Amino acid sequence: MxxxxxxxxxxxxxxxxxxxxxxxxxxxxxxxxxxxxxxxxxxxxxxxxxxxxxxxxxxxxxxxxxxxxxxxxxxxxxxxxxxxxxxxxxxxxxxxxxxxxxxxxxxxxxxxGTLVLDALLPGKRLWLFATGTGIAPFASLMRDPDTYERYDEVIMMHTCRDLAELDYGRELVEGLPDDPLIGEIVAGKLRYYPTTTREQSPFMGRITDNLRTGKVFADLGLPPMSPETDRGMVCGSLQFNKDIMAILETFGLREGANSEPREYVVEKAFVG
Ligand code: A2P
Known part of the structure; x- marks a missing residue:
């Protein structure tokens, strides 16, 4: 019935x-x-x-x-x-x-979208460059085991105006080594380089300026980027993307796409 x-x-x-x-x-x-x-x-x-x-x-x-x-x-x-x-x-x-x-x-x-691992040629080191909410796609990639299977080292660079705006990314990165699913895979491979521009913090300044002066490489103990070993993903405002792209090109990296993987890929942070 x-x-x-x-x-x-x-x-x-x-x-x-x-x-x-x-x-x-x-x-x-x-x-x-x-x-x-x-x-x-x-x-x-x-x-x-x-x-x-x-x-x-x-x-x-x-x-x-x-x-x-x-x-x-x-x-x-x-x-x-x-x-x-x-x-x-x-x-x-x-x-x-x-x-x-x-x-x-x-x-x-x-x-x-273009910020996918398949749009990059194989490499040793993956640099993730974000301002503000541009960290969102990298919050996904930093939690994907495939990222660490493809790269020996992953460097997350994030610039915000003040410390509170870094919190979402900071909490995520700091929690990853204890994550029961991917903690072991991430441990020792993910490096985090947060900076602020309008509030005092241990690391200050725009990502772009810190790359141009070489401060990033000195702070991390890494050689300057090279097309043989380094890959980049960029997500921020239009101007930020343009500025980073110009810097990556000076290191000899070229923009890639799903259809033509190369050394770096870019996407604008959408809302805002
Ligand atoms: P700044 O404080 O010097 O403008 P927003 O909140 O406006 O989206 O900016 C997020 C962060 O991105 C801020 O720290 C800002 O620095 C930085 N920023 C904005 N434009 C650029 C750019 N063209 N290159 C590098 N960093 C930028």
Whole structure:
């Protein structure tokens, strides 16, 4: 016999009402400008660490309001993580910053992007260069065992205005050696070089300036970058990307792509 009892409100709530809906599982506010959140992962979604997807909310006009967001979680994670700026008058982030666990967002399950290991030729050392929320794709790559299988050494360089803005990346990097899944693989291979530009900290200055002066290499005890051994991935503002690309070219590295792997790859940090 058919069950004619009314559907309980709890289960009714869990039924997605948006197209491509995913449910928010946790939200963390790092500063008044930055937050991260995790959502359920569509079963069918396969992606390569470093790629991005379109996510968003339903707009007032009834059309989805979507923006590109790098997936910050690794490919093996059963949930998806994102790291976002809060733009006070930004059409999406002014609303997205108020999401809570249980809310739904729209997620188009079509991952793309150039910050993937396959777009680089094999090498010895992988440099990850980010400003601000540009660390998001690297939060994925730093948690992917494949990164450490391909490189002897991974160097995460992150520049933010102040110390609080480094916290998301710092907590992630500092927690990795104790991670039960990949701790052993990461140990001794991941080096972290955070700098601030507007607050006093142990390491100061823009990544670009510290590369040009050679301070980075002196601090890390490494030789200058070379196309034989070093590979780079870049994610920040347009100007930051341009400036880093010019520096990498002076070391003899060339920009690669999925279709033509070379020595470095670039993507703009999207929102903000
Ligand atoms: P600065 O404080 O000197 O502008 P934002 O919060 O504006 O997105 O910037 C994030 C970090 O990136 C800041 O520390 C900022 O330094 C730095 N930055 C901005 N533009 C560049 C650039 N072209 N090259 C290197 N670092 C940059």
């Amino acid at each position: 058919n069950d004619t009892r009314p559907v309980k409100s709890d289960s009714a709530k869990a039924v997605p009402t948006l197209p491509d809906a995913q449910t928010v599982t946790s939200v963390r506010h790092w500063t008044d400008r930055l937050f991260s959140f995790r959502v359920t992962r569509p079963r069918s979604l396969r992606f390569r660490s470093g790629e991005f997807v379109m996510i968003g909310l339903m707009g007032d006009t009834g059309k989805p309001l979507l923006r590109a967001y790098s997936i910050a979680s690794p490919a093996w994670d059963e949930e998806l993580e994102f790291y976002s700026i809060k733009v006070p008058d930004g059409p999406l982030t002014s609303r997205l910053q108020h999401i809570r666990p249980g809310d739904q967002i729209i997620l188009r399950p079509k991952p793309v």
